[in-house]
Amino acid sequence: xxxxxLTEQIxxxxxxxxxxxxxxxxxxxxxxxxxxxxxxxxxxxxIDATHDLCVSYKPNTAFYEAYGIKGxxxxxxxxxxxxxxxxxxxxxxxAKRGDIGNTSTRYAKAFFExxxxxxxxxxxxxxxxxxxxxxxxxxxHTIMLALTxxxxxxxxxxxxxxxxEVYKTVLETSKNWKNSQNLMYVVGATKAEYFSEIRKxxxxxxxxxxGVGAQGGSLAxxxxxxxxxxxGLLINSSRGIIYASxxxxxxxxxxxEALKLQVEMEEILNV
Numbered sequence: 217x218x219x220x221x222l223t224e225q226i227x228x229x230x231x232x233x234x235x236x237x238x239x240x241x242x243x244x245x246x247x248x249x250x251x252x253x254x255x256x257x258x259x260x261x262x263i264d265a266t267h268d269l270c271v272s273y274k275p276n277t278a279f280y281e282a283y284g285i286k287g288x289x290x291x292x293x294x295x296x297x298x299x300x301x302x303x304x305x306x307x308x309x310x311a312k313r314g315d316i317g318n319t320s321t322r323y324a325k326a327f328f329e330x331x332x333x334x335x336x337x338x339x340x341x342x343x344x345x346x347x348x349x350x351x352x353x354x355x356x357h358t359i360m361l362a363l364t365x366x367x368x369x370x371x372x373x374x375x376x377x378x379x380x381e382v383y384k385t386v387l388e389t390s391k392n393w394k395n396s397q398n399l400m401y402v403v404g405a406t407k408a409e410y411f412s413e414i415r416k417x418x419x420x421x422x423x424x425x426x427g428v429g430a431q432g433g434s435l436a437x438x439x440x441x442x443x444x445x446x447x448g449l450l451i452n453s454s455r456g457i458i459y460a461s462x463x464x465x466x467x468x469x470x471x472x473e474a475l476k477l478q479v480e481m482e483e484i485l486n487v
Contacts, residue, residue: 217334218355219422222306223446225271230482232447233474234272234308234424236454237262237294238279243459245466255280255290258466260297262458265467267302269478272450274308274424295331306450307334308359308424313350314339320349328356335359337402337424340386344393351395357422358399362387363414365404365427383410387417400424403442405451408434411441419444426452428477435477439484447485453477 226232239255248254263273275294280287298305313323313336320338327336328350335357338347350358363373363383373383390399403414405427414423423442428435428451435451442449453473461469 217306217357219357219446221304222271222422225304225306226447229268229271229478230485231269231271231478232449232451232481233270233477234274234306234450234452235262235266235270235457235474236310236426236452237273237275237458238454239275239290239458240279241283243462245462245464247464253286253290253293255283255287256293256297258458259290259294261467262470263294263298263302265471266457266474267305269471269474270305272306272308272452273298274310274452274454276310276454292331295333299332308450309333309336312337312339312361314342314346316342316346317349320346321352324350324353324356328353335400337361340390344389347390348394351393351398353398356398359424360386360390360399360401362401363403363407363410365406369404369407384413384417387414391418400450402426405434405438408437408441411438415442415444420446420448422448422450424450424452426454428453428456435480436484443484451477451481 237259239258241254244254244258248257251257275291280291295307298307309327311327327333337359338350340347340360347358347360374381390396400422401418403423403425405425425438457470457473460473
């Protein structure tokens with residue numbers, strides 16, 4: 217999927233919502249546990265109930281890898297279901313991969329070719345030769361960690377080196393990598409005050425923004441400082457939507473929570 221197609225979908229749906237499909241078997245409705253594939257059945261119901269309110273789904277692969285081969289098969293079925301039934305949806309493999317050379321190429325093949333995700337998250341710590349192999353895939357996107365929403369982000373990302381915070385150096389350096397037009401960046405919603413500085417460096421790039429909802433980030437603040445003329449934001453919410461209920465009404469309750477965010481997004485877009 218191209219960024220133009222993603223932007224068109226945002227305009228059509230009046231939404232820039234990304235829903236995280238982070239499935240924990242201890243949290244899903246108990247009646248699903250009797251099915252052949254509880255993870256997929258949970259995801260399928262959430263997707264069917266919310267696909268018109270969001271533009272992206274983001275499974276965190278750890279929640280699937282934790283269940284071994286069965287979990288990986290559930291992930292495969294989930295992404296195939298989205299691609300077949302709702303091909304307009306932008307899919308993100310939240311895998312946070314990153315390794316040198318041919319290893320990164322193999323990671324990229326796994327997510328871009330075998331599973332056919334539109335994008336994958338990567339860690340930039342190992343530098344150019346760990347990220348460029350992902351960028352080589354046409355019409356696929358690499359979403360690089362820039363400034364994250366967790367407490368430990370301050371351990372390294374905001375430290376100064378040569379007179380500049382590390383996250384800024386990461387952003388500026390990445391712009392010079394081959395096929396950098398395929399880059400997007402992860403910026404946590406709990407770091408809203410940093411968005412103005414980030415937009416000075418990457419004014420046109422899409423930013424994937426976790427931390428709205430359960431982590432306490434403000435949608436209005438993120439949009440105030442982070443939105444560009446093409447919106448340029450994907451706001452992720454996971455727990456606040458998918459675990460809105462653990463009863464048989466879980467999909468409907470998920471829709472209601474997604475709708476709240478979509479309505480707020482539409483109001484922001486109409487200003």
